[in-house]
Amino acid sequence: MAEECTFCRIIQRVEEGVVVYEDDEHLILMDKHPYNPGHNLVIPKKHYKTLLEMPKSEAGKLFEKVWLIAKATVKALDADGIHIGQNNGRAARQVIDHVHVHIIPRFYEDEQNGRWPSRKTIPLEESRKLADMIRQQILHFKEEC
C-alpha cells in the first residue's frame, strides 16, 4: 500500500468510495466523475503505478477480471457498446498513480457533434444504485463463467 495513494486508501477503507465488488486481488469502484452512468474502474489491490510495472501474469489476471466486469456492466446498463481504456503516465492523462482500467458503457445517443460524452457528476445515491445493479450481474456471470 502507498500511504498517499487515493486507491490504496479506498482499498484500506480509510477513504470513501462507491465499491461495486472486491475479491482478494481486485477492487471494482464506481468512477467519481463518470463519462456515462455505470462507468467503473477495475483496480488491482497491490500498488503499481502503471500496467508496465506489473508482472505479466498479474496484468493478464487483471484483464480477465476486466472481461468479467465488462460483461456485467453491459448487462446491468443494457449498454449498446463498451469501451475499455487504460492510461499510463501523465502524458496519457493518468491522474491517479495506481493502475486502473476504465470500463465505460456506451450508448448510440451519447455523443454530441461526434465528440465523446463529457464527465458528469452523479448523485451518490444513484451511483450506489448503479453499483448494486452491476454487482448483481457480476455475481451472475461469476457463476456462469
Next chain:
Amino acid sequence: MAEECTFCRIIQRVEEGVVVYEDDEHLILMDKHPYNPGHNLVIPKKHYKTLLEMPKSEAGKLFEKVWLIAKATVKALDADGIHIGQNNGRAARQVIDHVHVHIIPRFYEDEQNGRWPSRKTIPLEESRKLADMIRQQILHFKEEC
C-alpha cells in the same frame, strides 16, 4: 477466419498491412490512421467480434501480449506515456468487427486545446520503419520477460 473481415484477411495475407510481429496466437499491426506515430493494434488470430465473446483465458492471454507490446512501444518511441484502448460495438466506435486493442504512444506535447491528437496518414515507408523499431524492442523484451 471470417472471409469478409479485414483483419482475418491480413492475418491470412490476402490483404496487405504493415505487420509488426506475429506468433501462433496474435498479430501486431500498425494502425493505418494512427493517432500518433507508433500506434499499433494487438489482434487475436482467432476471429471474435468483441472481447466479450472471447473465452476468459483468451482475453487474459491477449492482454499479456498487450502488456509486452506496450512496453516495447514505449521503449521504441521513447514515449512519455501510453494509452491502451479497446472498443466493443459501433456505439463504442468499433469499426472493424474483429477484436483489437489499440496501443497508442502519448507525448506531453501531442494535445491541442486539451483535445486528443487526431488520426493521421503516415507514409508507408515511415510506418514500416516504426514497425521495425517496435519489433526490435518486442524481441528484446520477449527474452527478458
